[in-house]
Amino acid sequence: MQSLKAITMKPDWIAVDWGTTNMRVWAIGAGGEVLSQATSDKGMGGLTPDAFEPALLELVTSWLPDDRVIDVIACGMVGARQGWVEAAYGKVPCAPFAEENTIHFSALNERMRVHIIAGLQQDNPADVMRGEETQIAGLLADDPDFEGVVCAPGTHTKWVRIESGKIVHFATHLTGEMFSLLADKSVLRHTTASEGWDEAEFLRAFAAALGEPDKITAHLFSVRAEALIGDLSPQAARSRLSALLLGLEFNATREDWSGQKAAIIGSDALAKIYQQALLSQGADPIILDGEALTLAGLKAARDKIILKEIT
Amino acid sequence: MQSLKAITMKPDWIAVDWGTTNMRVWAIGAGGEVLSQATSDKGMGGLTPDAFEPALLELVTSWLPDDRVIDVIACGMVGARQGWVEAAYGKVPCAPFAEENTIHFSALNERMRVHIIAGLQQDNPADVMRGEETQIAGLLADDPDFEGVVCAPGTHTKWVRIESGKIVHFATHLTGEMFSLLADKSVLRHTTASEGWDEAEFLRAFAAALGEPDKITAHLFSVRAEALIGDLSPQAARSRLSALLLGLEFNATREDWSGQKAAIIGSDALAKIYQQALLSQGADPIILDGEALTLAGLKAARDKIILKEIT
Numbered sequence: 001m002q003s004l005k006a007i008t009m010k011p012d013w014i015a016v017d018w019g020t021t022n023m024r025v026w027a028i029g030a031g032g033e034v035l036s037q038a039t040s041d042k043g044m045g046g047l048t049p050d051a052f053e054p055a056l057l058e059l060v061t062s063w064l065p066d067d068r069v070i071d072v073i074a075c076g077m078v079g080a081r082q083g084w085v086e087a088a089y090g091k092v093p094c095a096p097f098a099e100e101n102t103i104h105f106s107a108l109n110e111r112m113r114v115h116i117i118a119g120l121q122q123d124n125p126a127d128v129m130r131g132e133e134t135q136i137a138g139l140l141a142d143d144p145d146f147e148g149v150v151c152a153p154g155t156h157t158k159w160v161r162i163e164s165g166k167i168v169h170f171a172t173h174l175t176g177e178m179f180s181l182l183a184d185k186s187v188l189r190h191t192t193a194s195e196g197w198d199e200a201e202f203l204r205a206f207a208a209a210l211g212e213p214d215k216i217t218a219h220l221f222s223v224r225a226e227a228l229i230g231d232l233s234p235q236a237a238r239s240r241l242s243a244l245l246l247g248l249e250f251n252a253t254r255e256d257w258s259g260q261k262a263a264i265i266g267s268d269a270l271a272k273i274y275q276q277a278l279l280s281q282g283a284d285p286i287i288l289d290g291e292a293l294t295l296a297g298l299k300a301a302r303d304k305i306i307l308k309e310i311t
Numbered sequence: 312m313q314s315l316k317a318i319t320m321k322p323d324w325i326a327v328d329w330g331t332t333n334m335r336v337w338a339i340g341a342g343g344e345v346l347s348q349a350t351s352d353k354g355m356g357g358l359t360p361d362a363f364e365p366a367l368l369e370l371v372t373s374w375l376p377d378d379r380v381i382d383v384i385a386c387g388m389v390g391a392r393q394g395w396v397e398a399a400y401g402k403v404p405c406a407p408f409a410e411e412n413t414i415h416f417s418a419l420n421e422r423m424r425v426h427i428i429a430g431l432q433q434d435n436p437a438d439v440m441r442g443e444e445t446q447i448a449g450l451l452a453d454d455p456d457f458e459g460v461v462c463a464p465g466t467h468t469k470w471v472r473i474e475s476g477k478i479v480h481f482a483t484h485l486t487g488e489m490f491s492l493l494a495d496k497s498v499l500r501h502t503t504a505s506e507g508w509d510e511a512e513f514l515r516a517f518a519a520a521l522g523e524p525d526k527i528t529a530h531l532f533s534v535r536a537e538a539l540i541g542d543l544s545p546q547a548a549r550s551r552l553s554a555l556l557l558g559l560e561f562n563a564t565r566e567d568w569s570g571q572k573a574a575i576i577g578s579d580a581l582a583k584i585y586q587q588a589l590l591s592q593g594a595d596p597i598i599l600d601g602e603a604l605t606l607a608g609l610k611a612a613r614d615k616i617i618l619k620e621i622t
Binding site for chain 2: 081089121122123125126127128156171172173174175177178181182185186187188213214215216217218219220221222225226228229230232245248249251252253
């Protein structure tokens, strides 16, 4: 039985989402079902090129079949210049899966054939992504007719415009990183709470900020001054700071979300803030699970790669 | 001779500029001339209230007369809530020297009578200053008819609008602090030089940023992306980053400087960048020395205090 179970557990292929700070792997069965999964903190940021394969094997060795080569489909920073093997960016406008830029190679462990999905670049304005393209491929695999904008909130939030199955434009916003730096490292830290939320203050300040993007540098200092001479609470200061920066971002992306179908990737607190901001402007975004999208995108890429290798 | 020299060196009064990170004192003669000066790193930020007088005495004890009380006129963060004695803010619009809010008290050392000049606050938008009001009092003492804007570049740059001898509006911009955080702590640090300057890139990017303040969050990430996929040099990235943030600030302050007489306080590299930015927009700012303005402002305040005590 032990041996039979071990055999039935062997996956059909392996999916990998390899980011800067961590990696996640899934063992996928012949029917597309997830048989097992594992994570590690061995992200691209801490690895030299020859450390990628050992880091992967730490998680997947028990999944490898004895009698054949298994496909490992990976997306994310693993394909960056500092990654395992560089996969040159595809160029938008294009379909999210830049098939011709995918890197295929046999690992030192001969039971693994690795396929690294390329990220995308935009020449003007200059921008890059590695990983989100696979989530969007997953979205389009499920809903090929999706037209509108996909927002992936995070430290570097991405807004991606989709038309006719292609990514036609995208922009990365430093909003999340600016929020962290200002809340934790600037003079505002003295009067800004590290957690807590004042929804009314957020919605009021967000609406105001949308109308005055050019006043941001002064409004930021007002968060400090109002705490000194007024009665702005640390929680309200945190919500105000978020609203000011998000107001700036929503101004910049207005033609992406205004009157457009919008989808937000993620379900954490930040994704909920983006949802609230969009709802306040009359948009009604759908909320998508990031992990499910990544898996769907890796599966869609795998299907194309296998099909191509057969034909 | 020794004793005679010591006597002639005794100042008429003492001027103090006490900031967050350091303090500077001047011994002023009967004719307003500077007899001596000294500095220390005992700024307000590191002192408890009872540590101010000892910190001051470290620098001025030898200047104190034996036979009378000497006036010590101080401005800056020494009057903050966390300072020596709090001087409540005056409220704009008002003359820069908020005479009625000045704090007068005898020090524990009975030879010193201390006068702390109050900072100013603005209720809406909320803003505060402590120190710049004295520099502006110095400017107006020298040029009572000055009308226009005074810009004091720094970590927190202040733009101060002056009409009919009064400060009618001011705004503090976090631009300098944002530049440092983004250049040194954000993802941009990997591709941004810590020094060096590309003037052509600065002027090009500044002009572009002035026209698109709402695109800032995306343009910041482009500084990173262009270094990755284009040929943006680390020096050009530094100049671009500065231009983007300054463009935002100049948009916010357009009605202050456009078509107005402008003065910049300071002569360091940052002041020169502000001068260059104003010149590129057709303004022709005068450059003023910050220390000379502070001294002139302290002297003007002292004259009013003495006059009031006599009458």
